[in-house]
Amino acid sequence: MPTSTAHIVEREKQHRLPGGQSMTDLAGIVVDRALNAEVWDKDGKRYLDFFTGVGVCNIGHSHPRFLADVNDQLGSFAVGTFYTDVRSRYYELLSSRLPERLGRIHMFSTGSEAVEAAVKLARAATGKHEIVSFWGGFHGKTQGALSLHGGPRKHRSGPFPPGSHQVPYAYCYRCPLQLEHPTCDHHCVGFAEQSIENGSVGDIAAIIVEPVQGTNGNIIPPRGYLRALRQLADRHGALLILDEVITGFGRTGSLFAFEQDPETAPDVVVLGKAMASGLPASAIVSRADLVEGTPFGAPSAAASTFGGNPLASAAALSTLRILLDEELPERSRRLGESVSRRLASWVEEFPFVGNAGNVGLMVGVELVEPGSKRPLPKDVTRGIFRELMARGVLAMAYDSRIRIYPPLSIPEHHLEEGLDAFEATFRAMSDSITRP
């Protein structure tokens, strides 16, 4: 007799620790199979996947070429850090797509681990120890990465390593300095500089920043912001680390978000999530002249058990080949243009859509109490999430900052179908939100 959804959920719940991804319990489904942008649960219900494990599956689920490549590698060799043909090919292909100065790559397993390594590299390369990060920024949950977070997720998790400074991000809809873009002339960068000068001990090793703040709600800074941070880093002899764990591999309409403003010229880029389409793989890519510093560059000092193992390397190589051959970054840019039009119409039509924006298929929608910027309360947004699921869409729509990450390979009619479901949900709930 087939095992029921309730039975499977209960069996897992009996044994697991709390603290798992909230999406798991809010959705409550048991996933059975998935193909490109579609997911089926154990009960046969079909969903469009606008979640993709938080932007992990840019090439779509169960891509046949990806399955074949990973299976091939699994059948031959899957363990350890010896040189492999597959990893050397991956490094070669990835390098060919990066600016020449970012010539060195090292693989890890998770985004947090790669962030920790980037910080370690920056400290070794500069001989300095302080790190500047941003309000609303998120870089992972290991202790060092969490110390860089600019928000309440780190509350009561201290003490953290010393030398971490958080400064305001260019979150223009809720400008922390109450200014307006573009007349502000990126004053938040000037403010950050004053914070650094007054709050640091003058020993800044690096500034680490997300090109678009993912966990904070897909918050898009204005054009020119990253370049201004580059200049800020230069003025302080600090490295600029771009955390492209979510924005990388085509999500924002170019292979990496920083390509959209070449003057950003990062010193180190952190990669993860979509890099290997579900297999645990992350990486840092760095300027070649920075990597020899110790302790980072000492034998074994940057190594980890699973980092760059043959299976992860095969998955990463296959993913990158598919992204390039199918021109998925370009597709993300193109589909993003039609998403932008939809979002603009939502802001027009629904008084509770306060702000909405996208870069490629990285989409953020901010829900507010009509006539204000107060976030819609959780009981309302949970209702939106459930309505959306009932209409067959999985998305991070359970709080006031909705985050949408479809596969970049999503067929256009599925993208439209999912956006229609959002619209139908908003319409169905409009009365109860605007006249509670």
Ligand SMILES: Cc1ncc(COP(=O)(O)O)c(C=O)c1O
């Ligand atoms: C920008 C960014 N950096 C780092 C991380 C941490 O990655 P991981 O969960 O793989 O440790 C995340 C995870 O959401 C992230 O969004």
